[in-house]
Amino acid sequence: MISVEGLSKRYARNVAVDNISFEVQKGQIVGFLGPNGAGKTTTMRVLTCFLPPTSGKASVAGYDVMTQPMEVKRRIGYLPETPPLYPDMEVYEYLQFVGRLKGIGSGDLNRRVNDAMERCAVTDVRTKLIGKLSKGYRQRVGLAQAIIHNPDVLILDEPTSGLDPKQIHETRSLIKSLAGDHTIILSTHILPEVEQICERVIIISKGKVVATDTVENLTNRLRGSEAIAVEVEGVEGAHVDSGLVHRRLEQVRGVSRVLPRESRGGRLLFEVESLQGRSIRGEVARAVVESGWNLNELRPVALSLEEVFLQLTNTDTAVAVEEVAQ
Amino acid sequence: MRNVLAIFNKELKSYFSSPIAYGLMAFFAVLSGYFFYVYVAIFVSRGVESQMMGRGFPMDVNEWVVRPALMNISVIGLFLIPLITMRVFAEEKSRGTIELLATSPVRDYEIILGKWLASFTLYAAILAVSMINICMLYLYGKPDFSPILTGYLGLLLQGGTLLAIGTFISTTTRNQIVAAFATFAVCLILWVLDWVSSYETAAWAKVVGYMSVITHFEPFAKGVIDTKDVIFYASMIFFGLFLTARSLESLRWRA
Numbered sequence: 001m002i003s004v005e006g007l008s009k010r011y012a013r014n015v016a017v018d019n020i021s022f023e024v025q026k027g028q029i030v031g032f033l034g035p036n037g038a039g040k041t042t043t044m045r046v047l048t049c050f051l052p053p054t055s056g057k058a059s060v061a062g063y064d065v066m067t068q069p070m071e072v073k074r075r076i077g078y079l080p081e082t083p084p085l086y087p088d089m090e091v092y093e094y095l096q097f098v099g100r101l102k103g104i105g106s107g108d109l110n111r112r113v114n115d116a117m118e119r120c121a122v123t124d125v126r127t128k129l130i131g132k133l134s135k136g137y138r139q140r141v142g143l144a145q146a147i148i149h150n151p152d153v154l155i156l157d158e159p160t161s162g163l164d165p166k167q168i169h170e171t172r173s174l175i176k177s178l179a180g181d182h183t184i185i186l187s188t189h190i191l192p193e194v195e196q197i198c199e200r201v202i203i204i205s206k207g208k209v210v211a212t213d214t215v216e217n218l219t220n221r222l223r224g225s226e227a228i229a230v231e232v233e234g235v236e237g238a239h240v241d242s243g244l245v246h247r248r249l250e251q252v253r254g255v256s257r258v259l260p261r262e263s264r265g266g267r268l269l270f271e272v273e274s275l276q277g278r279s280i281r282g283e284v285a286r287a288v289v290e291s292g293w294n295l296n297e298l299r300p301v302a303l304s305l306e307e308v309f310l311q312l313t314n315t316d317t318a319v320a321v322e323e324v325a326q
Numbered sequence: 327m328r329n330v331l332a333i334f335n336k337e338l339k340s341y342f343s344s345p346i347a348y349g350l351m352a353f354f355a356v357l358s359g360y361f362f363y364v365y366v367a368i369f370v371s372r373g374v375e376s377q378m379m380g381r382g383f384p385m386d387v388n389e390w391v392v393r394p395a396l397m398n399i400s401v402i403g404l405f406l407i408p409l410i411t412m413r414v415f416a417e418e419k420s421r422g423t424i425e426l427l428a429t430s431p432v433r434d435y436e437i438i439l440g441k442w443l444a445s446f447t448l449y450a451a452i453l454a455v456s457m458i459n460i461c462m463l464y465l466y467g468k469p470d471f472s473p474i475l476t477g478y479l480g481l482l483l484q485g486g487t488l489l490a491i492g493t494f495i496s497t498t499t500r501n502q503i504v505a506a507f508a509t510f511a512v513c514l515i516l517w518v519l520d521w522v523s524s525y526e527t528a529a530w531a532k533v534v535g536y537m538s539v540i541t542h543f544e545p546f547a548k549g550v551i552d553t554k555d556v557i558f559y560a561s562m563i564f565f566g567l568f569l570t571a572r573s574l575e576s577l578r579w580r581a
Contacts, residue, residue, distance in 0.1 A: 048429040051578055073431040084426035088343055089336075100332035101430040145426070 445559025480546025
């Protein structure tokens with residue numbers, strides 16, 4: 001649906017986007033992740049034909065952004081970081097205006113406006129001035145504006161920034177509900193958001209794509225080794241020496257590191273990391289049970305996307321991770 | 327055309343749903359009314375004077391009231407127009423709504439044309455306020471109608487020119503105050519350019535004088551429609567809108 005090939009955007013002094021390439025399939029929700037100033041907004045502006053690229057190609061639904069901008073614009077809905085609203089217009093009036101701009105015929109217009117208002121839950125403020133709306137409502141009117149012409153592709157630039165937790169939750173579920181019909185690209189620097197909404201992530205840093213994969217693969221791939229949380233308890237409340245367990249766990253084949261975590265009552269918690277590419281869950285379980293302790297819990301610990309993100313976008317740690325991975 | 331109309335309607339609504347349109351109309355009504363009153367008063371006192379001197383009363387109301395009133399309105403226009411055009415693009419830029427316009431399937435010239443036509447309509451509506459004064463003349467006399475008509479035509483053309491220039495200047499900044507001042511400065515320069523022709527007769531002075539928007543208005547106020555004046559205004563309007571289009575385009579390359 002969207003394909004970007006060797007795209008670069010240079011400004012007078014700096015390079016905002018440096019030779020990035022990625023593809024987005026139809027119907028996917030893709031998270032565009034990166035620290036502030038990484039080039040997310042610039043990339044989105046190129047895709048929406050707001051900015052021309054310095055070099056490289058970008059196409060939306062098969063239409064090139066440079067040579068067929070009108071076709072591209074007809075097929076995208078765009079919500080910039082600050083929703084493009086006119087404070088002196090009423091919600092309904094504004095959406096009618098946008099609908100006309102997007103080329104909706106007058107016979108269809110009212111139905112489309114009502115439809116968009118319903119989907120974005122702004123019907124109750126239809127006759128209010130946009131300037132008087134709360135931030136959450138404004139964001140939703142912005143979204144309604146983006147989906148009004150039922151575009152193939154939705155491009156949302158930080159759709160939840162500046163909202164309160166409840167509004168963030170509402171906006172996220174709204175975006176989720178829009179998936180399926182639309183291909184969605186959303187940019188954010190909030191990690192849980194990507195984990196919650198997106199199927200795929202494109203991480204960009206300093207104008208370059210540093211990773212692109214599904215959320216699970218990315219965390220797994222970066223992890224490389226396995227980490228598991230183990231909870232051990234003495235049989236029938238018998239006291240167990242923490243040091244003893246620690247040493248026993250370290251002796252398990254394939255274990256690279258054992259970290260003691262907090263212990264509650266007689267229950268001891270450890271985090272055990274494996275060597276690269278080794279599965280140690282079975283071995284650990286057997287070791288604990290054979291030593292005559294109870295194994296209360298054994299679960300994999302996923303590296304949060306946050307850690308992945310920091311590792312990828314921070315050059316020093318990224319190098320460190322790669323060295324570890326060698 | 328549909329897109330031009332959509333932009334036009336939205337612009338016009340935003341003028342009339344804010345105090346701008348009404349404020350400008352009031353400002354214009356007071357100023358043009360005051361000038362009109364002054365000219366009528368002068369006309370009347372001169373009339374009385376000449377009657378007391380025992381002379382007839384051949385004074386022409388068109389020459390003594392209508393023409394100077396129209397000339398004054400054309401000068402008031404210099405002050406009004408920056409206030410009309412300052413927001414046209416500067417506001418869209420500062421609010422970020424320019425991104426909506428630029429990413430919609432609408433061509434730049436449609437946006438520009440819609441906006442310019444809306445500002446032109448507002449300007450025409452403001453001018454219409456001064457018609458009240460002119461109508462008063464018909465209650466007490468019979469002024470010649472054709473110079474009034476050509477005078478207003480001239481005012482519209484001159485206004486259209488300055489509006490086009492103001493629209494261009496508005497694309498160059500996101501600050502409305504800056505846009506207003508810059509437009510005012512340019513309008514002022516275009517007005518006073520013809521002053522050189524009053525002391526200098528060389529070719530360059532003629533060229534400079536020709537650029538003045540006021541020089542081309544005078545014939546209209548006298549009831550003369552000269553093609554060269556119409557062409558001057560039409561080409562200036564085109565030039566202003568052309569610059570606007572180029573400026574919008576360059577925004578994208580630089581932004």
